Amino acid sequence: MDLLTNPFASIEHLVIWLLIGFSVVTWGLALVKAIQFNRLKRQDRKFLAGFWAATSLDSAAEQVQGRPGAAAHLAQAGFAAIQVGEPGQPGDLTQAINHQDRLERALRQQIQRERRSLESGLAVVASIGSTSPFIGLFGTVWGIMEALKGISAAGSASLETVAGPIGAALVATGFGIAVAVPAVLVYNYFLRRLKLTAADLDDFAHDFYSLAQKSAFKLILHPGAKRASSPVHAPVKEAI
Numbered sequence: 001m002d003l004l005t006n007p008f009a010s011i012e013h014l015v016i017w018l019l020i021g022f023s024v025v026t027w028g029l030a031l032v033k034a035i036q037f038n039r040l041k042r043q044d045r046k047f048l049a050g051f052w053a054a055t056s057l058d059s060a061a062e063q064v065q066g067r068p069g070a071a072a073h074l075a076q077a078g079f080a081a082i083q084v085g086e087p088g089q090p091g092d093l094t095q096a097i098n099h100q101d102r103l104e105r106a107l108r109q110q111i112q113r114e115r116r117s118l119e120s121g122l123a124v125v126a127s128i129g130s131t132s133p134f135i136g137l138f139g140t141v142w143g144i145m146e147a148l149k150g151i152s153a154a155g156s157a158s159l160e161t162v163a164g165p166i167g168a169a170l171v172a173t174g175f176g177i178a179v180a181v182p183a184v185l186v187y188n189y190f191l192r193r194l195k196l197t198a199a200d201l202d203d204f205a206h207d208f209y210s211l212a213q214k215s216a217f218k219l220i221l222h223p224g225a226k227r228a229s230s231p232v233h234a235p236v237k238e239a240i
Contacts, residue, residue: 010146012172015139019175022128022135026179029121030186036118037193043069048204051075057211070114070197071204074107078208081106082215103212107205114201118194122187129183136176143169 047069054060061083064075081102147166 012143044071077110132180139172
């Protein structure tokens with residue numbers, strides 16, 4: 001039975017359609033991740049230009065509120081960790097924690113949040129790249145089994161009888177390889193971009209730490225000023 005007229009005629013055909021679905025998922029995720037990384041790069045470049053143009057840490061703190069991007073979120077978390085009220089004013093219990101430790105923990109946790117956000121979807125692509133050849137091989141083995149049964153029933157082992165069914169069964173392996181290769185390339189490409197982005201965030205965190213160190217890890221929050229808060233992220237599901 002032809003694949004187009006009856007796509008669910010056999011296990012082999014189901015395997016091929018499954019691999020086609022994997023290919024659609026791979027290219028869809030590749031498009032989504034490309035948009036995500038490119039947008040993040042533009043946001044970080046714009047934010048860092050404004051941040052380093054600030055005349056002081058106080059003026060830089062006023063610029064980060066509501067700004068998008070991983071670097072902006074990192075700065076927001078850092079400012080939230082070192083902000084304190086006016087001298088002599090009562091503070092909450094968090095003010096009793098060493099501000100240097102608070103800042104280190106806040107920066108480290110925020111970098112991990114950004115990494116989890118950028119990693120979403122990559123595990124799916126990696127799984128497709130690693131399993132597609134085996135799924136295709138399963139379709140081929142099943143097709144060969146069915147072909148051998150047909151040859152046995154026909155009682156003939158001529159080249160015409162064997163070559164056709166065996167050749168058709170090998171199509172599934174070809175599909176598996178064709179799906180796996182782009183998936184592996186997409187995964188490796190975005191994994192490298194993830195590492196570069198994380199390295200840039202680490203560098204900015206070190207620079208931010210040095211700036212905060214000059215102010216004794218404290219940023220005075222004047223009356224009426226808006227307290228910076230750590231960026232709120234929706235829970236990121238761990239990729240399977």
